[in-house]
Amino acid sequence: MSSILDWTALELSKAVRAGDVTAADATEAYLARIEAVEPKINAYLRVAAKTARAAAESVDKKRQAGKPLGPLAGVPLALKDIFVTEGIETTCGSKILDGWTPPYDGTHARRLREADSVMLGKVSMDEFAMGSSNENSPHPPVRNPWDTDFVPGGSSGGSVAAVAARTALCTLGTDTGGSIRQPASLCNVVGLKPTYGRVSRHGMIAFASSLDQAGPVTRTVRDAALVLGAIAGRDEMDATTLDAPVDDYLSACDQGVAGLRIGVHRKAMELEGLDEDVRVAFTRSLEAFKELGATLVDVELPHFDHAVATYYILCTAEASSNLARYDGVRYGARVEAPSLLKMYNATREAGFGAEVKRRIMLGTFVLRASSYEEYYGRAMKVRTLIKRDYQAAFGQCDLIASPTSPVPGFRIGERIADPLSMYLSDVFTIGANLAGLPGISIPGGFSSAAKPLPIGLQLVGPTLGESLLFSAAAAYEANTGWHTKVAEL
Amino acid sequence: MATVTPEEIRELATLARLSLDDQEVEQFRVQLADILGYIGTLREVDVSGVPEFLSERQEESSLREDAAGVQFSSETALSNAPNTRGRLVVVPKFKED
Secondary structure, three states: OOOHHHOOHHHHHHHHHHOOOOHHHHHHHHHHHHHHHHHHHOOEEEEOHHHHHHHHHHHHHHHHOOOOOOOOOOOEEEEEOOEOEOOEOOOOOOHHHOOOOOOOOOHHHHHHHHOOOEEEEEEOOOHHHOOOOOOOOOOOOOOEOOEOOEOOOOOOHHHHHHHHOOOOOEEEEEEOOOOOHHHHHHHOOEEEEOOOOOEOOOOEOOOOOOOOEEEEEEOOHHHHHHHHHHHEOOEOOEOOOOOOOOOOHHHHOOOOOOOOEEEEOHHHHHOOOOOHHHHHHHHHHHHHHHHOOOEEEEOOOOOHHHHHHHHHHHHHHHHHHHHHHOOOOOOOOOOOOOOHHHHHHHHHHHHOOHHHHHHHHHHHHHHOOOOOHHHHHHHHHHHHHHHHHHHHHOOOOOEEEEEOOOOOOOEOOOOOOOHHHHHHHHOOOHHHHHHOOOEEEEEEEEOOOOOOOEEEEEEEOOOOOHHHHHHHHHHHHHHHOHHHOOOOO | OOOOOHHHHHHHHHHOOOOOOHHHHHHHHHHHHHHHHHHHHHHHOOOOOOOOOOOHHHHOOOOOOOOOOOOOOHHHHOOOOOOEEOOEEOOOOOOOO
């Protein structure tokens, strides 16, 4: 018999509902796995074993009482530390929130609990979700389970490393410029950024509110569909959530990709710094789609080259405003000082790491009256042009395929001193955030290195096109089987 | 390449409520110049007549019932404050010496 750890969330939840296995058994298996491999990976900031055991017990009692169980019955999962959890310290990977114990659950924690999942703990991240390597953190760096000298990607590095290391069956991450998809690519897991407004932002600590979106990180496309179904939908607590009905995403996974038109932006493949292994893997992925009955269509995204600059103006502007609330007054850490102003400055100086300060500074610069029009105002207009580019492209195709990350990965420490090179890690993912579109990264091959690193494939869909993404991604996954390869630890 | 002076960095730090040391000022001066040089490439884009971005949700307007929701007790709301006295948050004096 295979180990519980080998089961997908879909298989495990079915088994728990059927009474073939208990939520307690599944939880113990994952807690033991965490104990065994976590020291090599550093994915977790906090393991909440006691609350996890209590949650598992309540799921098992519910079943014994003959009550119906939810779609994630007994599924052990973990949340990026950006998600607010009642009674469990939530720090967003920052010293400035040290010791903050939220008095409420955000929508994500609540909906996942109502779906009868078991929350194992909180996973690591770049501070305030700012980074592409998980190195912007006061905690030890999360390591890539495929090669522990390499970064897991970021900012949801803990979320992907935990799934790849099998210390959680699935996790939630957040994606502002690629922070779910890029690390998913680096760790051979599935990562979905939904349409802006598909999932609530209530109880998700704000970085750049017009771009932030929560989504699942899983081993398979079907598991991502399962988790999205549990968290998606209108939320009274977030006015930006969409009213649109939540599709049956699992059924979408059975629809196949035959007849779909896959758009390819050929010019992006001329990008300087695009790794040869990534190019080869992507070309093979396009062949796989053709074999599955899809057609390939060339599309143009004329403002592709300007997306990263647009993003770093808008996200830093929003961050400088959102992070103004951390002042040592109402919650989190405080550095005592003789006056209020000195207390603010000392608290923020000690509480924020270098990348967060850099982005607050840049955001303050672009919002200054003297530079507003030249930077922020202009970037908001270019954002409109980028959105129009995608609208025009989706007139010709159903989905757009690209690599997720220009490189298979990079070593811990390799890029930390050069913020601009780190920002360029997001070149393929940022467009979907700026245009508010859904995007998924799925396992798409491996590098030719002696110790091969995973390479992700990204699909971007039109507004609320999650079902289309699932159809194409599930067909590709079944055809290629890259997701079945597991990191050895 | 954009140029940024140490004085500009210190002014931004004041606006952003950060007290940077000299080493940070120099580091941010170099890095911000690098990043501003890069984001300055947006000047190449013709944006004449283009409106600023609005999400689909912002293009409509939505109102909800003005109904009372769940409230925290003041004790709960203050449970994470670093320094409290009764129902008040304690902060240092406002006026500089």
